Amino acid sequence: MNEPTTAPNSATKGGLARFVPLALFAGFAVIGVVGLFVLGDRHELPSALLNKSFPEFSAPLLMDESSVMSREDLIGEPLLVNVWATWCPTCKAEHAELLRITQDYGVPIVGLNYKDDPRAARAFLARYGNPFRYNLVDADGQIGVDLGVYGAPETFLLDANGTIVYKRVGDVNPRIWRDELAPALKALGVELQANTGAG
Amino acid sequence: MIVEVGHFAVGLAFAVCVLLSVLPMVGAARGNERLMALGGNLSVAQFVLLLGGYLALTYAFVTDDFSVAYVASNSNSLLPTQYKISALWGAHEGSFLLWTLIMGAWVMAVALRSGDLERAFAARTLSILGFIQLGFLAFLLFLSNPFERALPLVPVDGADLNPLLQDFGLIVHPPLLYMGYVGFSVAFAFAISALLSGRMDATWARASRPWTNLAWAFLTAGIALGSWWAYYELGWGGWWFWDPVENASFMPWLAGTALIHSLSVSEKRGAFRSWTLLLAIAAFSLSLLGAFIVRSGILTSVHAFAVDPERGVYILAWLGVSVGGALTLYGMRAHTIAARIRYDWLSRETFLLVNNLLLVVSLAVVFYGTLYPVAYEALTGGEKTSVGPPFFNFAFVPLMLILALFLGAAPFVRWKKTQASSLVSKLWPIALAAVALGVILPLVLLSELSIGVVLAISLGLWIVLSHSLDLWRRRRSLTASYWGMWVAHIGFAISMVGIGVTSGFSIEKDVRMVAGQTLTVADRQILFNGVSEVSGPNYVAQRGSFVITEGSNDYALYPEKRRYLARGSVMTEAAIEPGLMRDLYLSLGEPLAGDSWAVRVHIKPLVRWVWLGALLMALGGGWALLDRRYKRLRVRSSAAATA
Numbered sequence: 001m002n003e004p005t006t007a008p009n010s011a012t013k014g015g016l017a018r019f020v021p022l023a024l025f026a027g028f029a030v031i032g033v034v035g036l037f038v039l040g041d042r043h044e045l046p047s048a049l050l051n052k053s054f055p056e057f058s059a060p061l062l063m064d065e066s067s068v069m070s071r072e073d074l075i076g077e078p079l080l081v082n083v084w085a086t087w088c089p090t091c092k093a094e095h096a097e098l099l100r101i102t103q104d105y106g107v108p109i110v111g112l113n114y115k116d117d118p119r120a121a122r123a124f125l126a127r128y129g130n131p132f133r134y135n136l137v138d139a140d141g142q143i144g145v146d147l148g149v150y151g152a153p154e155t156f157l158l159d160a161n162g163t164i165v166y167k168r169v170g171d172v173n174p175r176i177w178r179d180e181l182a183p184a185l186k187a188l189g190v191e192l193q194a195n196t197g198a199g
Numbered sequence: 200m201i202v203e204v205g206h207f208a209v210g211l212a213f214a215v216c217v218l219l220s221v222l223p224m225v226g227a228a229r230g231n232e233r234l235m236a237l238g239g240n241l242s243v244a245q246f247v248l249l250l251g252g253y254l255a256l257t258y259a260f261v262t263d264d265f266s267v268a269y270v271a272s273n274s275n276s277l278l279p280t281q282y283k284i285s286a287l288w289g290a291h292e293g294s295f296l297l298w299t300l301i302m303g304a305w306v307m308a309v310a311l312r313s314g315d316l317e318r319a320f321a322a323r324t325l326s327i328l329g330f331i332q333l334g335f336l337a338f339l340l341f342l343s344n345p346f347e348r349a350l351p352l353v354p355v356d357g358a359d360l361n362p363l364l365q366d367f368g369l370i371v372h373p374p375l376l377y378m379g380y381v382g383f384s385v386a387f388a389f390a391i392s393a394l395l396s397g398r399m400d401a402t403w404a405r406a407s408r409p410w411t412n413l414a415w416a417f418l419t420a421g422i423a424l425g426s427w428w429a430y431y432e433l434g435w436g437g438w439w440f441w442d443p444v445e446n447a448s449f450m451p452w453l454a455g456t457a458l459i460h461s462l463s464v465s466e467k468r469g470a471f472r473s474w475t476l477l478l479a480i481a482a483f484s485l486s487l488l489g490a491f492i493v494r495s496g497i498l499t500s501v502h503a504f505a506v507d508p509e510r511g512v513y514i515l516a517w518l519g520v521s522v523g524g525a526l527t528l529y530g531m532r533a534h535t536i537a538a539r540i541r542y543d544w545l546s547r548e549t550f551l552l553v554n555n556l557l558l559v560v561s562l563a564v565v566f567y568g569t570l571y572p573v574a575y576e577a578l579t580g581g582e583k584t585s586v587g588p589p590f591f592n593f594a595f596v597p598l599m600l601i602l603a604l605f606l607g608a609a610p611f612v613r614w615k616k617t618q619a620s621s622l623v624s625k626l627w628p629i630a631l632a633a634v635a636l637g638v639i640l641p642l643v644l645l646s647e648l649s650i651g652v653v654l655a656i657s658l659g660l661w662i663v664l665s666h667s668l669d670l671w672r673r674r675r676s677l678t679a680s681y682w683g684m685w686v687a688h689i690g691f692a693i694s695m696v697g698i699g700v701t702s703g704f705s706i707e708k709d710v711r712m713v714a715g716q717t718l719t720v721a722d723r724q725i726l727f728n729g730v731s732e733v734s735g736p737n738y739v740a741q742r743g744s745f746v747i748t749e750g751s752n753d754y755a756l757y758p759e760k761r762r763y764l765a766r767g768s769v770m771t772e773a774a775i776e777p778g779l780m781r782d783l784y785l786s787l788g789e790p791l792a793g794d795s796w797a798v799r800v801h802i803k804p805l806v807r808w809v810w811l812g813a814l815l816m817a818l819g820g821g822w823a824l825l826d827r828r829y830k831r832l833r834v835r836s837s838a839a840a841t842a
Contacts, residue, residue, distance in 0.1 A: 018533045021477055022526035025484075029519055031574045093272045096349055128354060 054081070054162045055146035062113050062121055062135035069136060075162040078188045079108040080155055080181075082132070082172075083144065085116040086124045088152040094171035098131035101177060105192045107185065111135035114144050114152050157181065159188050202267055205255020206346035209296075212248035212303070213336040215241050219306075219329030223322035227396075235318050238325035242310035245332065246303040253287075253300045256345055260287055265357050268349035269293060275357040277737040277764070278365070285370040286360040292345035294373055298490075299335045301374065302381045306332055309385055309410070316406055323392040324385075331384050334517050342510050365737075365763075368428030372421060376448055379418020380486040383455060385410040386462075387483035390476045391525055394532045399472055404465035407479065409829050411462060412683070415455045416820030422448050423813035431773055436707065436784050436801040438809060441591045446569040447489035450562055454482040457558040459820075460551050468614060470540035470548055473533045474555070480529060484522040485562075490514060543616035550605055550612050557602045564594040600658060603695055606688060607633075607661035610669035629668065633661035645804065647704055655699020662692035679825040687819025690812040697808025706802040709788070713795040720800050723783070724748040730787070730796060738763045740772070743787040743796065747776065758787040782806050 054074055061067045074081070082098060084091040101107050111132035113121045118137055125132070138144055147156070157166035166184045168176060182192055219241040226234025256267075260283045265271040273293065274286045288294040306328045313321035339345075386407045393403035425448065430438040439445065458478040465475040542548040568586040611617070611625050637657025641648055666688055673681065706721050714729030728744040740761040747754055756774035763770065773786040781804045788797030 018473075019526075019530040021480075022523065022530050025522055025526050028570070029515070029523070031570070033515060089272055092354075093268070096354070127356075 050164055050167060052164060054156070054158055054164055055143070057136070057143045057146065059112075059136040059138060059143060062111070062118055062125075062137050065118070065137065069134070071162060074110065074158055076160060077108065078157065078159050078185060078190050079110055079133075080157055081110050081112055083112045083114045083147070083149050083152050083154040083156075085114045085152045086120040087116065090171045091153045092128075094153055094173065095128055095131070097172050097174060097177065099129050101172075101181075102131045105182075107190070107192075108133045112138050112143060112147075114138050114149065115141045155181075157184050157188075201255050202259050202264065202346055202348075205252040205258075206344075208248045208255070209252035209299075209336065209340065209346070212245045212252070212299075213333070213340060215245040215248065216329045216333040216336055219245060220326050220333050222326075223329075224326035227319040227322040227326070230319070232318065235322035238322050238329075239310045239313070241329065242306045242325055245329070246300075246307040249300045249303040252346075253296060256293065256296060257284055257287055260284060263357070265354050266348050267345075268347050269345040271349055271354045271357045273357065273360050275360070275737060278357075278360055279736055281370070282360055282365050287345075288373050289360045289369075292339075292343040294377075295335075295339050295343050296345050297374060298377050298381065299332065299339055301377045302328075302332050302335055302384065305381055305385055309388075317402070320392055320396060320398070320402070320406075323395055324388045327388040327391050328384060331388070331521065334521065338510070338513055338517070342513055366428065366432055368424055368432065372424045372428055375417050375421030375424060377421075379414050379416075379421050379455075380448075380451060380489060382410065382414025382417060383451060383479075383483040383486050385414065386458065386479040387525070390479035391528065394476065394528050397532065397535060399476065399532075399536050401466050401469055404462050404472070404475060408459075408462050408466060409824050411455065411459055411479075411482075412820045412823050415452070415459055416817040418448065418452050418455060419813055419820060420817040422452060423810045423817065426813075427810045430806070431775055432770075436705075436773075436786070436799065436803070438701075438806065441568070441588045443569050444493055446565050447493055450565055450569070451482050451485040451489060453558050453562040453565065454478060454485050457555045457562070458482050460554050460558075464548055464551050468540055468542070468548060470542065471552070471555075473536050476529060476533065478555075480522070480525045484518070484525070487514070487518050487521065542614070545612070545617050545619055545622070547609070547612045547614045547617075550609050553605050554602065557598050557605075561595055561598045564591065564598070568594075599695065600654060603658040603662060603692070606691065607658065607665045609688075610665050626665070629664045630661060633657045633664055636660050641700070641704075645700075645704060649703045652699050652703040655696050655703075659692040659696035659699075663689060666692075678827065680823040680828070683819045683821070683823025683826075685819070686822055687816045690815025690817075690819060692812070693808050693815060694810075694812025697805045697810075697812060700805040701803050701809065704804050705806075706800075708800045710798055710800065711791055711795050712798045713793070718798075718800070721802055722749075723802070725785075725800060727796075727798065730790075733759075735761065738770075741787070741790075743774075743785075743798070745774070745785055747783060749783070756783070756785050758785045760787050777807060779807055780804065 054071055056071050058068055058070050061069060080101075098109055102109055109132050111134070113135050115138065118139070121135070125135075136143070141149075147154075153171055155168040155172050156164050159165050165188065166180070168180070172181065185192060219238065222234050222241070223238035225231070226237070256269075258264075259267045259270050260274050261280065263270070263274065263276050263283075265274075269290070269292050273289045274283055278286065286293075288297045306325070309328060310325055313325070316324075389403045389407045389410075393399045422445075425445070426438045429440065430436070458475065458481075461471050461475040461478050464471045540548075568591050571586055607629070608622070608626055611622055634653075634657045637653045637660060638648070640656055641652050666685055670677075670685055708718075708720055710718060712718060712727040714727055716727050718725045718727070724747065726746045726748070728746065730741050730743050733740050733742045738761040740759040742757050742759045745756045745758070747756060754776055756776060758774040759772040761770045761772055771786050771788075773784055775785075776783040781802055784799075784801035784803060786799045788799055790796055
């Protein structure tokens, strides 16, 4: 019963046991790296709709709720569809970048005002500037469901046939523009000449 | 301009930390006194520079400088000034600036109090702290810089602070939590310094103890405040949700608690030294992991705190370098500790070993439950799973009850060896009294009984009674560290009783009420007087008016549903009638058809005890610092400074 004991850790006795914590940590680190890149991939290329047509829809315009637009109106030239809302802080953060993209490069952006209060959305655009060619109203989020939207903001790039060729979950920032959006637009044959006079 | 000066100051702090992480270390290796002495000055310099950067950003917030992108997305001209100041840590970039400032303060404090330590040991410690701070500052400057301007398109007004965060609890919660997280870096640095020098004797344990206690006290208070805030602000009536962000702070707490106890054995008896070193590494590593969990967005959605996966990659690489490096060093050096400290199976050493085992197993439970969903998703290629509160409660609660069982006996167990027969003869009357009162008290006071509640109250009394007897026995020779231990243990008992009773006996009713209606819940009449519109500084609200009759007492409660104007987000503001013995908690749900409202009524007995106990634990951790042993160190070091 009165067997003397020593320190609880076998690591003190030498041998490889003292590297067990390091091995455990390395195991978790591997899982962390894999997890990060799996989630990272989902982050970049998540949509089941990638390389498929933009879904059919019918939605009123934000500025003129009597006009109704449909999928056909998105066909003809490459354009961006930006899912946004006034309740979404990241949308506010990316707003300046959207303005820059339309003003400097003339890229058309169609807004999808997602689960928002149309009055708040109009007030927001009047106050901070309007980068959108026009805005579709998706008050109940139905178009968002068809599009597989996680949340706002998300941005889709459509080619001239209305096929989704790129999707961004999260904000569009100068880095995303430079590294991803601009090359994707160029690949569609869009000329991106910066309007140097704009500002 | 001021913002740019602040930005520049943080850049300079980065440069100072480059020097700090190299020069004193080189000095220690070469025995160069001048290089070693630089550590102190550099430590003070990096803090002063960071403080400058911090104040510059605060200035931008207070003066509504929306050309700073971070200010624009987290403040608003209508925001009350105290929230403008606290909005600085309302989102990722700013909170990380606060993190580095607090780290800077710890580094400086260690430098100022290091006079009593051996020169080379202190120099190495400061260099390691400087290296850690360097990693944080690189992350701040290159991956989450709060000083960036949103030029040329300056918004007219800001997007406002997340309304969830416009609250006293959230003003104080992050700084306290960061004090704890970052504070564990000191024990970590001492441990690495000891491993580097090969002198893993009681010196480093003695040096680490006050710092670890202080960091632990802050972390405890921070977690308690976070829990209290979730309770009154989220509107669900719960106070702990086992969500990844909470767990992120709880894991370092469990490791830190184990560390505090293990350090006492290492200091007093020289045993467990290798194990204590490992715990010191673990506590800080888990703090870094907490930062990783919260900031990489790995555990939450893609729209979490940080949108860029680059940040996650950086933190992971940083974890790899610091934790991997520390554990490698541990593996290479730990075997040189020759510890042959003898102790009996029934001794305080064994009890503290059991304490450590229980805490580490609890930690493993929380770790597994938090990271399993990520691992699962990573290994299956994207399938989701989740681990809910039932898992945590099932695994965690029994461990804590066993811990409480040992804690109650602990005051009567001596170092080295205790006679089993004398221990039993001292303990059985306490056990009997605790169980008897554990059954009688809930019957008399609450006229209810359940196994969980009887267990919680009995074990709580078991701890309180045994500790009180011990206090009486020692009344002539009480030290501050004894008082600290005593108060913290009583706090643990109080928290446990609070958790047991509020989990067992809470009444929760979700009802539909129309104006003029009276509802009776557990002998209380709740009269609903309808809803009116009110407006606050940056929100409009629907305010419900209730009058509650409780015995001969009448009081009014006004729960609100607020809509914050800038973000359009809706927040529930619960109304709570607090009490030491019970809380009455009302929150206003959705408006229903025909002028009626969904109303949530909770009666939560002893819920305050959960936080009261935690605050006592934090108080105990701080109290132990007042011990004369440490004061003597301080006097000596200030004498050295003036000399």
